[in-house]
Amino acid sequence: MCRRRANIGRVALCVAMLCLALGTPAMAQTQASGTLTITARVQSSMSLVFMDNANVGTTGFCPLTNAGTNNASLNLGTASFTTGDSLPCVKFAKIGAAIYDVSSAFDVLVTTANTNSPNYRLAVAMSSAPPANVTWMMNAATLTTAAQTLQAANPYGRTTETLHVQVKNSVPAQILSETIFFTATAN
Amino acid sequence: MQATKHNSLTKPRQERHGWHGCPQIENEKKIRPWESVGIGGVSWLMAVAAMLLLAGSAHAQLNASGTLNATLINKSGISIVFNSDASGVALSGSGTAAAGLNFGTVSMYGTAPAGVTVTRAAGSFTVSSPFDVFVDIGGTASPSYRLQANLAAVPGVYSYQIDAVPLSTALTTVVAADPNYRTNVLHTMYLTIPASAPAGAVSNTVQFTVTAN
Numbered sequence: 001m002c003r004r005r006a007n008i009g010r011v012a013l014c015v016a017m018l019c020l021a022l023g024t025p026a027m028a029q030t031q032a033s034g035t036l037t038i039t040a041r042v043q044s045s046m047s048l049v050f051m052d053n054a055n056v057g058t059t060g061f062c063p064l065t066n067a068g069t070n071n072a073s074l075n076l077g078t079a080s081f082t083t084g085d086s087l088p089c090v091k092f093a094k095i096g097a098a099i100y101d102v103s104s105a106f107d108v109l110v111t112t113a114n115t116n117s118p119n120y121r122l123a124v125a126m127s128s129a130p131p132a133n134v135t136w137m138m139n140a141a142t143l144t145t146a147a148q149t150l151q152a153a154n155p156y157g158r159t160t161e162t163l164h165v166q167v168k169n170s171v172p173a174q175i176l177s178e179t180i181f182f183t184a185t186a187n
Numbered sequence: 188m189q190a191t192k193h194n195s196l197t198k199p200r201q202e203r204h205g206w207h208g209c210p211q212i213e214n215e216k217k218i219r220p221w222e223s224v225g226i227g228g229v230s231w232l233m234a235v236a237a238m239l240l241l242a243g244s245a246h247a248q249l250n251a252s253g254t255l256n257a258t259l260i261n262k263s264g265i266s267i268v269f270n271s272d273a274s275g276v277a278l279s280g281s282g283t284a285a286a287g288l289n290f291g292t293v294s295m296y297g298t299a300p301a302g303v304t305v306t307r308a309a310g311s312f313t314v315s316s317p318f319d320v321f322v323d324i325g326g327t328a329s330p331s332y333r334l335q336a337n338l339a340a341v342p343g344v345y346s347y348q349i350d351a352v353p354l355s356t357a358l359t360t361v362v363a364a365d366p367n368y369r370t371n372v373l374h375t376m377y378l379t380i381p382a383s384a385p386a387g388a389v390s391n392t393v394q395f396t397v398t399a400n
Contacts, residue, residue: 030327030399034267034284035339037392038347040314040378044386045294113295113312113382 044115048184051107053160060162062089062104074163076102081169098169105162110184112156117186119153127179133168136178143180153187263326267397270371275316276302288376290314295382313379319371322397329399331364339392346379347391354393364400 050072055061065073077087081100085092093101110120124138125147136143138150139162151159165176269286271278279287291300295312299305306313322332336349337358347354352361365372380389 030263030265030324030329032265032267032284032322032397034269034286034395034397035392036269036278036318036376036395037285037287038290038376038378038390039287040290040380040389041292042380042384042386042389043292043294043297045296047296111296111382114380114384114386116385 042114044113044117044186046110046112046115046117046120046184046186048182049109051109051158053105053107055105057089059089060091060103060105062087062106064106072106074104074106076104076163076165079167081167095166099166100169101164101166103162103164105160107158107160108182108184109158110154110156112186115186117156119155119187121149121185121187122151122154122159123147123183123185124150125181125183127181130176130178131171131174133171134176135164135166136180137164137166138162138180143178147181147183154184261326263324263399265322265324265327265329265332265397265399267395268321268323270319270321272317272319272371272373274302275318275375276300278318286318288316288318290316290378293380295380310383311379311381313377315375315377317373317375320374320395321371322365322368324368324399327399329368331366331400332362332368333360333398333400334362334365335360335396335398336393339394342391344381344384345389345391346377347393348377348379349374349393358396 047070049068049070050064050066052063052067053061056063062074062076065075075087076090077085079085079090079092079100079102081094081098084100085102089104091103093103095101108122110122112120124141124143126136126143126145129145130136141148141150150161163180167176266284268282268284269278269280271281276288276290279289290303293299293303293305293312293314295305295307299314302316304315306315320334322334324332335358336352336354338347338354338356341356342354349361352359361374376393378389
């Protein structure tokens with residue numbers, strides 16, 4: 001074969017190879033990739049909410065308003081030394097000859113996450129000093145405006161606490177209201 | 188004067204260009220009379236050519252022409268970039284194909300950072316944030332794309348999910364046929380953290396693959 005014909009053949013082959021080479025990546029380019037790096041920093045946390053006791057509605061277990069939250073209310077009704085309490089869920093009792101006690105129990109649910117804390121300390125305090133001859137108590141502890149430990153090492157979960165209000169019969173008629181602060185601290 | 192007898196100008200075109208019998212190899216020597224014929228060292232043919240050129244310039248009728256053969260290979264291509272969504276956390280590297288989504292400091296009972304939604308369940312909590320995927324394409328008439336994703340590393344106790352699709356290290360289809368090219372498509376990244384997991388850093392990389400259908 002002459003040189004010119006050989007060259008034409010080579011050129012044709014090169015063109016074909018070029019077409020193949022260009023054609024292959026053209027198809028492969030219909031796919032792309034990207035990366036999204038996800039990061040977070042997990043922090044330990046704990047929760048305290050007030051819950052109705054399982055015996056809610058029976059004597060000594062009044063329902064909470066906003067149960068299931070950390071900002072609930074407990075209505076103890078209207079009470080007097082002579083007539084007792086207006087609400088059947090309130091437990092009424094006389095202490096001695098001149099003091100009456102109204103009480104209701106509720107639950108405190110403390111949970112924790114992302115920590116190996118085995119238990120927690122529960123402290124309580126009241127918002128303001130009560131009138132004379134009025135005593136607010138959580139279980140057996142008399143409440144003051146200073147935080148005090150109610151339980152030093154509660155296991156996580158539900159605990160039942162009972163609020164008492166003790167009123168001497170010399171206390172003038174009035175509305176008695178307090179806000180009680182609960183603080184749970186992981187041990 | 189063999190050269191003048193076999194001047195290529197007198198030959199048929201096929202012979203001059205070797206299309207018939209390939210005589211051009213011989214002719215290439217024969218058509219160079221200036222190699223064998225010289226007048227005082229200068230070819231008479233070159234002298235004639237110079238005269239013709241001078242005559243042409245005297246007419247001032249200069250014409251020139253040329254052709255430029257340009258070639259462009261238009262390939263099909265597809266790209267993916269991640270963009271911050273207005274309702275989610277701002278991505279680092281937003282607008283690129285290698286972005287970062289940082290949920291920040293999160294906790295089961297604490298306040299969620301801006302752009303992060305925290306959902307609590309029994310024994311775990313999930314943080315989520317929307318983000319946008321922008322897929323562009325050219326050079327092909329693809330009606331839609333397939334979006335797939337996988338985790339770069341084994342997630343351990345944590346769970347990753349895009350929209351309703353749980354992720355693993357295996358490539359998983361998030362959307363089989365999304366027709367929304369050249370627009371931000373909102374997706375949501377979910378990270379579920381067990382309450383039993385230790386506090387600390389969590390990290391993984393989601394590898395996305397987008398394929399034109």
